[in-house]
Structures are given as C-alpha cells and as structure tokens.
Amino acid sequence: MSTQTTTPPGTTNPTATTSTPPPAVKVLTRKGLQELVKNVDPNEQLDEDVEDLLLSYADEYMESVMEGAAVLASHRKSNVVEIKDIHTHLERTGQGWIPGFGSDELKPYKRVPVMEAHKQRVALIKKSLKKY
Numbered sequence: 822m823s824t825q826t827t828t829p830p831g832t833t834n835p836t837a838t839t840s841t842p843p844p845a846v847k848v849l850t851r852k853g854l855q856e857l858v859k860n861v862d863p864n865e866q867l868d869e870d871v872e873d874l875l876l877s878y879a880d881e882y883m884e885s886v887m888e889g890a891a892v893l894a895s896h897r898k899s900n901v902v903e904i905k906d907i908h909t910h911l912e913r914t915g916q917g918w919i920p921g922f923g924s925d926e927l928k929p930y931k932r933v934p935v936m937e938a939h940k941q942r943v944a945l946i947k948k949s950l951k952k953y
Contacts, residue, residue: 847876847880848879848880848883849875849876849879849880850876851872851876854867854872854875854876855867855872886907886910886911886916887902887907889910889914890902890906890907890909890910891906892910893906893909893910894906
C-alpha cells in the first residue's frame with residue numbers, strides 16, 4: 822500500500838521543483854497597438870504582418886531594457902530590479918530619460934572652448950558691420 826501526500830491548495834510543496842520559466846508578459850497587445858495607431862491617425866490601418874513586427878520589436882526592446890536593468894541590480898547585490906536600475910540603463914545606453922526619476926537637477930553643460938581663429942573672424946565681422 823502506498824501513501825501519497827498532498828499539499829493544501831494555495832501552498833507550495835517544498836520538495837517539488839519547477840523548471841518552466843514564468844510566462845512572458847506582453848507589454849503591448851494587438852488591441853493596444855491598434856488604439857495607439859488610431860490615436861495618431863484615425864484613418865490608418867496596419868497590416869497584420871506590420872502589427873506582428875511592431876509587437877515583436879516592443880517585446881525585444883523591453884527584454885533588452887530589463888536585462889540591462891537586471892545586470893545593474895545584480896551589481897548592487899540586489900535580487901530586485903528598481904526603477905533607478907531601469908533609469909540608469911536607459912540613460913547610459915542613450916535610449917532615453919525618465920522624467921521625475923533620478924536627479925531632477927539639470928546636468929552640467931560642458932561649454933565648448935572657442936577657438937582663437939573663430940574669435941578673430943567674429944571680431945572682423947562685427948567691425949565690418951559697424952562701418953555700414
């Protein structure tokens with residue numbers, strides 16, 4: 822006679838292991854894409870192939886952003902990706918900046934030094950304009 826142990830619903834069996842990754846979450850759905858296109862141009866209709874391509878681009882973009890943010894989180898020795906990780910990744914890769922997150926102060930602007938030849942040309946132009 823064999824005995825079988827069961828776990829109550831809502832609990833997990835600590836001896837059971839799962840090897841399947843969590844299901845992928847779609848960032849942009851087909852319906853959301855159609856609404857976005859309709860907001861831009863009410864008369865525009867995308868082909869199904871174009872919709873599939875745009876949806877796959879959105880998924881790939883989010884995957885790359887989240888992978889980069891996960892690397893930054895692991896560098897902080899954290900298991901949780903925070904908004905500052907995403908912000909830092911986007912800022913460093915030049916893919917954007919999230920307003921309201923990170924530092925709200927203006928970034929210092931490095932002024933380009935003016936060359937002496939340019940100063941002389943500007944002075945010559947100003948001198949010639951004064952004659953007229």
